[in-house]
Amino acid sequence: MTVVSLRDVTREHGEVRALGGVSLDVSAGELVAVMGPSGSGKSTLLNVAGGLDRPTSGTVTIEGEDLAAVKDLAALRRTSVGYVFQDLNLIPSLTAAENVMLPRELDGVRTGRARDEALAVLAEVGAAEVADRFPEELSGGQRQRVAIARALTGERRLLLADEPTGALDTATGDEILQLLRTRCDEGAAVLLVTHEPRYAGWADRVIYLRDGRIVESGAVRMESAR
Amino acid sequence: MSAFRAALRISRRDALRAKGRTALIMVMIGLPVLVITAMFTGSATTNVTMREKLGSVLGAADARIVTRPFRTRVEQNPDGTGIGQPSAKRRERPWTPGEIGALLPGRLLRYQANVVEARLADGFDRVDVMEADLRDPMTGGMRRLVEGRFATAPGEVTVSPELVDRGVRIGDTITVWRPDRTVRVVGVAEHPNRPGVLEMVALPEGLLPHQNDGNDSGWLIDTAAPVQWSDVRRLNKAGLAVQSRAVIESSDAVSSGPMDMHRLVQVGVSVLLVVTETVLLAGPAFAVGLRRRRRELAVIAAQGASARQLKAIVLADGLVLGGAAALLGGRSGSAPGC
Numbered sequence: 001m002t003v004v005s006l007r008d009v010t011r012e013h014g015e016v017r018a019l020g021g022v023s024l025d026v027s028a029g030e031l032v033a034v035m036g037p038s039g040s041g042k043s044t045l046l047n048v049a050g051g052l053d054r055p056t057s058g059t060v061t062i063e064g065e066d067l068a069a070v071k072d073l074a075a076l077r078r079t080s081v082g083y084v085f086q087d088l089n090l091i092p093s094l095t096a097a098e099n100v101m102l103p104r105e106l107d108g109v110r111t112g113r114a115r116d117e118a119l120a121v122l123a124e125v126g127a128a129e130v131a132d133r134f135p136e137e138l139s140g141g142q143r144q145r146v147a148i149a150r151a152l153t154g155e156r157r158l159l160l161a162d163e164p165t166g167a168l169d170t171a172t173g174d175e176i177l178q179l180l181r182t183r184c185d186e187g188a189a190v191l192l193v194t195h196e197p198r199y200a201g202w203a204d205r206v207i208y209l210r211d212g213r214i215v216e217s218g219a220v221r222m223e224s225a226r
Numbered sequence: 227m228s229a230f231r232a233a234l235r236i237s238r239r240d241a242l243r244a245k246g247r248t249a250l251i252m253v254m255i256g257l258p259v260l261v262i263t264a265m266f267t268g269s270a271t272t273n274v275t276m277r278e279k280l281g282s283v284l285g286a287a288d289a290r291i292v293t294r295p296f297r298t299r300v301e302q303n304p305d306g307t308g309i310g311q312p313s314a315k316r317r318e319r320p321w322t323p324g325e326i327g328a329l330l331p332g333r334l335l336r337y338q339a340n341v342v343e344a345r346l347a348d349g350f351d352r353v354d355v356m357e358a359d360l361r362d363p364m365t366g367g368m369r370r371l372v373e374g375r376f377a378t379a380p381g382e383v384t385v386s387p388e389l390v391d392r393g394v395r396i397g398d399t400i401t402v403w404r405p406d407r408t409v410r411v412v413g414v415a416e417h418p419n420r421p422g423v424l425e426m427v428a429l430p431e432g433l434l435p436h437q438n439d440g441n442d443s444g445w446l447i448d449t450a451a452p453v454q455w456s457d458v459r460r461l462n463k464a465g466l467a468v469q470s471r472a473v474i475e476s477s478d479a480v481s482s483g484p485m486d487m488h489r490l491v492q493v494g495v496s497v498l499l500v501v502t503e504t505v506l507l508a509g510p511a512f513a514v515g516l517r518r519r520r521r522e523l524a525v526i527a528a529q530g531a532s533a534r535q536l537k538a539i540v541l542a543d544g545l546v547l548g549g550a551a552a553l554l555g556g557r558s559g560s561a562p563g564c
Contacts, residue, residue: 074527110228
């Protein structure tokens with residue numbers, strides 16, 4: 001089942017064309033890695049796919065809903081899309097659990113229930129013991145686990161990760177990728193932007209972007225690269 | 227609702243994290259609130275209204291008749307303030323009790339007041355003098371006898387507790403300058419609403435010389451019926467100012483004229499000043515906070531916060547800090563009045 005689908009998507013910032021006719025489908029249980037040099041449009045692709053940005057032309061569909069027809073993109077993000085960035089993902093003044101609760105609370109879920117859900121997801125990503133700690137008391141890997149937990153809380157199935165391992169050492173990066181892979185195998189759709197070919201090895205599919213276009217798409221699962 | 231609760235939680239925690247900024251905003255909002263509250267509290271507790279002063283001014287009398295230097299028509303507020311009178315070419319002869327009685331029948335009791343220089347233990351000081359026979363029931367409530375007795379003969383005075391604090395004792399004599407006299411202290415009497423006043427109370431002309439009309443002198447009057455506004459106007463026409471218990475007690479019914487407008491303008495100006503000052507002081511502090519939080523707000527937006535929810539988070543900041551500062555400022559400002 002396709003979770004997110006892009007059809008001939010372009011995104012122009014004035015004269016600059018960040019994306020030029022990109023078509024891409026990500027299904028439930030699929031981890032797609034997006035690679036390419038700086039300025040190739042990777043982050044723009046992620047922003048457009050998650051509804052943080054609207055395409056200049058083309059269509060983006062998330063779980064069957066055409067974003068062009070969606071009035072409240074914020075509500076769609078709350079219920080369908082989770083973001084994980086390279087760092088500074090978490091609100092420093094909130095504890096890990098409160099960070100995970102936030103999208104649910106913004107969606108109107110009562111605090112008590114949001115907390116129960118948050119603790120459950122934190123346990124799933126192996127961060128239950130840090131629930132009541134503040135981000136500055138956590139290691140880089142723990143912070144990314146919490147961010148992933150937050151991206152998955154509620155019924156969200158599309159996880160967009162922009163260099164989630166960029167600020168981590170290799171071993172911790174591997175752990176985070178392992179976690180993403182696990183979540184994926186349990187039914188999430190993950191779009192992962194990365195510079196590291198070794199992490200692309202965890203993906204079901206790798207696409208290469210250059211100057212806003214997909215230049216190569218390979219359904220290679222490089223077991224050997226892990 | 228839970229979204230707003232989350233917003234409040236973020237604001238509260240941020241306020242605790244960035245203590246310097248929080249303190250700055252609290253001071254910027256709290257200080258003007260404190261100053262204005264303190265001013266209002268001070269004014270509300272120290273400015274005694276004429277109705278609150280009734281006892282000390284009228285005692286148990288129905289009215290106080292204030293003589294004027296001329297006998298032209300007097301203009302006055304219902305509470306007896308704001309007295310104005312066009313001057314005449316020459317001063318009239320002094321009012322006599324008989325003339326007053328013809329205008330307004332009733333029992334009269336002479337009073338007069340002035341300020342004298344008195345020699346105290348630590349030098350000369352200005353002391354208020356009030357002269358009225360405090361033994362007369364008509365003066366009941368004007369002064370409270372704390373110790374000793376009221377003056378019964380010329381040359382005898384009661385003193386206020388403040389003078390006792392300045393070393394004056396019952397049985398002492400006080401030398402007064404202008405008029406040059408020596409008076410003997412026979413008691414201590416307290417002014418009901420001027421706690422720190424230096425004051426001596428004597429019988430009429432027991433300390434002061436006879437004071438002519440228009441020189442803070444006149445009569446308290448005990449009438450058969452309450453003195454109405456129409457009576458006041460009638461006496462005004464004859465050239466007398468009147469403070470009537472009945473008129474002052476019902477002064478809500480009669481507009482006190484230009485004073486009300488004046489007060490309204492005062493309140494308006496102070497409200498405007500507080501708001502402007504707070505906006506000018508606290509605005510930049512909040513703006514700096516907002517810039518600092520841009521990244522945080524972006525992260526929250528990525529998690530699905532709508533524009534309205536982001537506004538609510540910024541608003542919660544103002545609510546938490548502004549609310550706390552205003553409360554703190556208001557409380558400390560009004561504390562001296564409690």
